[in-house]
Amino acid sequence: MKKNILFVDDEKQILRAVNRLFMDSKYTVFMADNGEDALNILEKENIDMLISDMRMPGMDGYQLLKAVKEEFPSVIRIILSGYAEGEVVFKSFRQNLAKLYLFKPWDNSQLMSIIDRVFETEKVLKDKNLLSIVSNLEELPTISDTYNRFCSLIDIDADVREFSALIEEDPSIAAKVLHYANSAFFGAKTGSISQAIMYMGLDNIKNIVLTATVFDRMNSREKLLNLREELWEHACLCNKAVILLHEKLLGKRLPEIYASAGLLHDIGRIVFISNFPEGYSRLIKTIDTDKSKSFVDVETEAFSVSHQEMGGYLLDWWELPLPIVEAALYHHSPGLDKILNKELVSIVHIADYFVWELMGTNSMNSLDIDVMDNLNISMAECRKIVRNIYKGL
Numbered sequence: 001m002k003k004n005i006l007f008v009d010d011e012k013q014i015l016r017a018v019n020r021l022f023m024d025s026k027y028t029v030f031m032a033d034n035g036e037d038a039l040n041i042l043e044k045e046n047i048d049m050l051i052s053d054m055r056m057p058g059m060d061g062y063q064l065l066k067a068v069k070e071e072f073p074s075v076i077r078i079i080l081s082g083y084a085e086g087e088v089v090f091k092s093f094r095q096n097l098a099k100l101y102l103f104k105p106w107d108n109s110q111l112m113s114i115i116d117r118v119f120e121t122e123k124v125l126k127d128k129n130l131l132s133i134v135s136n137l138e139e140l141p142t143i144s145d146t147y148n149r150f151c152s153l154i155d156i157d158a159d160v161r162e163f164s165a166l167i168e169e170d171p172s173i174a175a176k177v178l179h180y181a182n183s184a185f186f187g188a189k190t191g192s193i194s195q196a197i198m199y200m201g202l203d204n205i206k207n208i209v210l211t212a213t214v215f216d217r218m219n220s221r222e223k224l225l226n227l228r229e230e231l232w233e234h235a236c237l238c239n240k241a242v243i244l245l246h247e248k249l250l251g252k253r254l255p256e257i258y259a260s261a262g263l264l265h266d267i268g269r270i271v272f273i274s275n276f277p278e279g280y281s282r283l284i285k286t287i288d289t290d291k292s293k294s295f296v297d298v299e300t301e302a303f304s305v306s307h308q309e310m311g312g313y314l315l316d317w318w319e320l321p322l323p324i325v326e327a328a329l330y331h332h333s334p335g336l337d338k339i340l341n342k343e344l345v346s347i348v349h350i351a352d353y354f355v356w357e358l359m360g361t362n363s364m365n366s367l368d369i370d371v372m373d374n375l376n377i378s379m380a381e382c383r384k385i386v387r388n389i390y391k392g393l
């Protein structure tokens with residue numbers, strides 16, 4: 001069945017260009033030049049994806065995305081906007097109003113291939129097998145109240161004291177924030193949450209709050225507690241490695257909104273640990289004795305999905321940006337064509353491999369040498385970067 005895409009832009013010539021581009025495509029395109037009309041179309045038609053401009057007279061893109069998230073939550077929301085609208089786009093991302101941000105003017109073939117890939121990943125996440133596993137889980141972590149309150153404080157530009165008060169309400173989150181801040185990577189020598197916030201910035205802290213609550217809230221049997229601790233350490237190290245590798249290899253800072261890709265990439269394993277403690281313990285033993293299969297293959301044989309799909313599903317359900325979802329969903333298969341943000345997925349792949357290596361855990365993951373070649377980095381360089389971070393913890 002043809003997918004339906006709704007474009008919203010107040011500039012008629014943009015809509016005409018879109019119309020020409022999609023004339024003979026595999027998609028059916030609907031168009032609206034204002035937010036109110038867009039909502040009317042959504043009411044009548046079965047729209048799969050909304051691609052909206054931000055700056056529009058009357059209802060602007062921000063208000064429209066907010067309304068669509070509430071009233072038509074299954075519609076994939078994408079922003080297509082100019083560079084100048086950075087602030088409002090950022091605000092939309094902070095509230096998880098859009099999956100992706102595309103810039104104008106666009107390249108026709110690129111736009112089409114981006115849309116194709118977004119739908120392909122959507123297909124992976126809506127796979128029947130995955131959905132049936134997920135719907136039978138006893139426990140799927142919801143976004144915590146602390147995290148939601150933290151985001152609301154960001155939106156009202158709250159005072160540092162209000163943020164620290166919120167974090168201090170939960171001693172285990174407070175401990176994780178301080179642990180992260182006191183590592184040599186940030187260099188803070190402090191026992192104060194307020195100082196940690198000033199050192200690391202709100203976005204970093206927000207990501208730690210999000211991840212820490214998942215790690216802490218999920219039940220875990222005694223014998224898997226060690227594994228959970230190990231995964232937390234792995235996540236922290238990977239996050240730092242991803243940030244450093246991104247700067248080194250691509251010569252630019254990892255955008256703040258993607259800065260938790262490393263922290264969250266293995267979140268699917270936490271879901272397995274808490275829902276299938278017995279099965280997962282058995283699986284770890286199998287891996288220790290039989291080294292002939294990859295970790296992902298062993299997981300897939302046992303549970304019919306791997307921690308990649310499980311994690312990708314969870315992060316998508318939380319409506320995190322697509323690049324973060326992709327980092328979880330594809331970090332052991334970074335060469336796939338359907339990946340949109342290849343650079344980020346590749347860097348998470350590399351960080352994951354070398355961090356496990358350094359932690360001395362046989363992760364059974366293989367390293368994709370093509371990814372190393374594409375990014376033009378050697379094994380020795382990766383080891384050096386990761387080792388320096390490790391020293392700092």
Ligand SMILES: [Fe+2]
Nearest residue numbers: 265266331352
């Ligand atoms: Fe993994």
Ligand SMILES: [Fe+2]
Nearest residue numbers: 234265266352
């Ligand atoms: Fe990992």
